[in-house]
Amino acid sequence: MNCDSVGKLIPLYFYGELLPEEEDRVEAHLHECAACAREMEKQRALAAALDRRQAASQPMLLAECRADLMAAIQGGAPRTGGTEKGPWTLFLEAIGISFTGFNRYRQPVGAVALVALGFFAARFTGAGMGNLAIQPNSGAPMAYNASMTSPDDVFSTVRSVQPDNSGRVQIALDETRRRVISGNIGDPNIQKFLVAAASEENPAVRVESVGLLKSRVDSSEVRDALLNALAHDPNAEVRLKALEGLKGLAGDPEVRKTLAQVLLADDNAAVRMQSIDLLVTRHDDSMVGVLQNLVQKDGNSAVRLKCEKALKDMNASVGTF
């Protein structure tokens, strides 16, 4: 065996891919030939260098992939909603912060966030009694008789910090006053607040409010708020909550009309999938066309799969003729 032919076999020898007799011949040559032995060393060094360029295992990514897959197969939880978001995550989202890849900002942002948390932590709990006229987002002032805390809680957010050369520091604070209202969720006034909160700017508040409203869909005002959230809210989490709330109204023509629009227009696959789930709980021939259209046009394979299944369950053809 000459150096040229051994050189061609070195990679295969390294990976143990030679026949036993070829392997013996290469080994014999390597013992005798210093140049080829060096080539073999280079092969080992290359492999060692490449070993270090391997992606590490990704437990979080793997868990997300599994959740996505099962959601796609079962038509269940969305990618973003696979794991229930805690108030902290929702709060950070609300103030437009994502920590992914920004670990180094975690502490300072967290510090400001803690101060600011008071803005967003409003919950319908609290003690103390009082009467107060409250101006809701729209409409006339509403005389409201419910439990209220003292109006003296003041919360601060640090807006800027400016040190000077003398060792002093100037800190600018935004202060806001908190009032806590508590009442039964069945209370029509509480319901009015929730409906107003469902279109608040803060998505965390919208998610929470829409989530609470879903148990009150017997009221037409609440139904309309949920339909509005489903059709127009920019946050998918809110739209999914609205969908949950509308589950009991799958037969309502207005709800079905909105669901059909959502199916064709919503950019979130999980929302589209859950809309399909809701639509197919009632047999409705007018939906066949919508679903057939979706099978052809939807960019997401899981949605297409779900449509196909829905059409099959309805004994309808998957294609249009």
Next chain:
Amino acid sequence: MAQDAAGAVGARLSPHVDSLIRAAQGGDQDAFEQLIRTYDQSVLRLAMNLLRSPEDARDVYQEAFLRVYRNLHSFRFDCSFHTWLYRIVTNICLDQLRKRKVRKEEPAVVETSEGPIDRMETFEEEAAQSDPERSMWNGQLKRRIDGALEDLTPRERMVFELRHYQGLRLRNIGEMLGTTEEAAKNCLFRATQKMRSALGDFV
């Protein structure tokens, strides 16, 4: 080097996998989930290694296992499930790699306002480097390796990945890629030669 493959091969030999497949074919959702969990870690790692993007790896995972879900009924046990699965996965990954070759997109290193950041940086097991000279050398080597891997054809890249990182035999790789063992050998040889010449003075 072949830790994933060891798991996958172990699973392939297990009669338990056969019973999971049969149960899943009969509509048992739990069995399907267990079956997926036996293989999905190595599938995800393969996709991450090849595509160097968590988003793309996620897409590959979803697409591959949805295809498995849709087509499991047609699996007839005439090859191992592992080979069947990897035919699906490698096809999807090869498509992605070919598209990238055309578009030349998604480099591993992206420019940001804070200078270049390696998208894979957070995904690798890197020991903390206290020696700056060694750290710089490692950085250069890493870039050179990335460049060398990108210069391989998608098929060479795939064969190399499956042999070097997943520890699969070339015969098996040929079977997955619909080619012969001989062709897989040639691919591996070409890939190795290209990388050795690209990395020249580093190794």
